Amino acid sequence: MKKVSALLMIVLAFMFFYTASSLPQVGDVNSPASQHVSPRYIEKGKKETGSPNLVTAVLADYRGYDTLGETTVIFVAGIATVMILRGKRKGED
Amino acid sequence: MDSFITGSLIYWLVAALFLLGVYGILANNNLMKKLMAMNIMQVAVIVFFLILGQKLGGTLPILMGSDTTVDHYINPLPHALMLTAIVVSLSTTGVALALLMRIQERYGEIEEDDILRRMNE
Amino acid sequence: MKKGFGSIVLDASFRVLVPFTLVYGVYVLVHGEYSPGGGFQAGALLAVGIILSRLIQGNEKALFNIKGNVALILAGIGTALYALIGFSTIFLGGKFLEYGRLPFSVHDPAELHALGMLGIEIGVTLCVMMTIVAIFDALTGEEEGI
Numbered sequence: 001m002k003k004v005s006a007l008l009m010i011v012l013a014f015m016f017f018y019t020a021s022s023l024p025q026v027g028d029v030n031s032p033a034s035q036h037v038s039p040r041y042i043e044k045g046k047k048e049t050g051s052p053n054l055v056t057a058v059l060a061d062y063r064g065y066d067t068l069g070e071t072t073v074i075f076v077a078g079i080a081t082v083m084i085l086r087g088k089r090k091g092e093d
Numbered sequence: 094m095d096s097f098i099t100g101s102l103i104y105w106l107v108a109a110l111f112l113l114g115v116y117g118i119l120a121n122n123n124l125m126k127k128l129m130a131m132n133i134m135q136v137a138v139i140v141f142f143l144i145l146g147q148k149l150g151g152t153l154p155i156l157m158g159s160d161t162t163v164d165h166y167i168n169p170l171p172h173a174l175m176l177t178a179i180v181v182s183l184s185t186t187g188v189a190l191a192l193l194m195r196i197q198e199r200y201g202e203i204e205e206d207d208i209l210r211r212m213n214e
Numbered sequence: 215m216k217k218g219f220g221s222i223v224l225d226a227s228f229r230v231l232v233p234f235t236l237v238y239g240v241y242v243l244v245h246g247e248y249s250p251g252g253g254f255q256a257g258a259l260l261a262v263g264i265i266l267s268r269l270i271q272g273n274e275k276a277l278f279n280i281k282g283n284v285a286l287i288l289a290g291i292g293t294a295l296y297a298l299i300g301f302s303t304i305f306l307g308g309k310f311l312e313y314g315r316l317p318f319s320v321h322d323p324a325e326l327h328a329l330g331m332l333g334i335e336i337g338v339t340l341c342v343m344m345t346i347v348a349i350f351d352a353l354t355g356e357e358e359g360i
Contacts, residue, residue, distance in 0.1 A: 050324030
């Protein structure tokens with residue numbers, strides 16, 4: 001199993017290193033990730049939301065619905081952990 | 094060579110970290126070590142997303158005064174998305190540790206070969 | 215973890231660390247709009263303060279001795295606070311989480327957004343802190359057998 005997975009890692013490494021040459025250069029100001037909606041968040045963020053911290057403005061105002069879903073995910077994970085270990089408290093009757 | 098080091102070397106390093114994590118999941122027999130390798134894989138993916146939002150000469154995405162030039166600040170969108178990813182990795186680790194405790198109590202050990210041997214008895 | 219680690223060095227040093235950690239956590243929560251911070255970071259810091267005092271002092275004499283069941287109820291209250299802020303803007307005639315219709319009177323319309331974001335971050339902090347304490351309590355709860 002170890003030899004097969006090591007061979008698989010070498011094949012995947014070649015694939016990754018071949019496609020890493022077509023990714024944009026680190027630090028490019030004209031990369032596609034900073035083109036379409038991100039300049040609007042930077043230019044109008046303070047005026048529309050009243051907070052200079054742009055990450056909080058994006059997380060809690062522009063994408064507030066996703067943060068609600070994520071809070072639900074954390075809550076359900078807490079419930080799942082307590083439920084899995086609950087039988088251990090009262091014994092396996 | 095210089096433009097390779099400042100431009101693309103970090104993609105290779107992050108890919109190497111990711112592949113270390115995948116190798117750790119495949120080649121380990123102990124369930125606890127598989128869990129730790131999964132954590133390494135998640136950290137590699139998060140760092141890769143943060144690299145994509147970097148800008149040369151940009152500072153933190155917190156507005157200074159009333160300067161809203163786009164080229165002065167890095168992209169705030171990957172940081173907000175990766176907060177969700179970090180918290181999801183915490184939740185997954187918590188539930189996985191709870192399952193590991195139940196497996197240890199039921200089968201007696203957490204090596205994968207021993208568990209399969211005990212299940213087939 | 216009924217007994218705790220409690221030696222002289224740990225007892226003396228955690229009395230200096232834990233109050234500063236808790237105050238720093240609340241500082242990070244409230245300053246989430248002016249400096250790096252926000253709901254999730256503050257929830258993790260506050261949970262660290264509670265867990266440190268429980269590790270050192272044991273389960274009975276610890277500061278903020280919150281059991282797993284009570285912690286889950288408070289986490290649910292935090293998530294419900296977030297959803298209630300969202301629903302209250304529907305009842306006041308807008309869309310879900312449209313902060314412009316909150317019933318406060320301010321000079322600048324952007325201030326309503328800032329108030330809504332503060333309420334949301336408090337809900338998120340409560341949920342994250344109580345979930346971390348509940349997971350810790352479930353994972354280390356049983357050492358004296360069944």
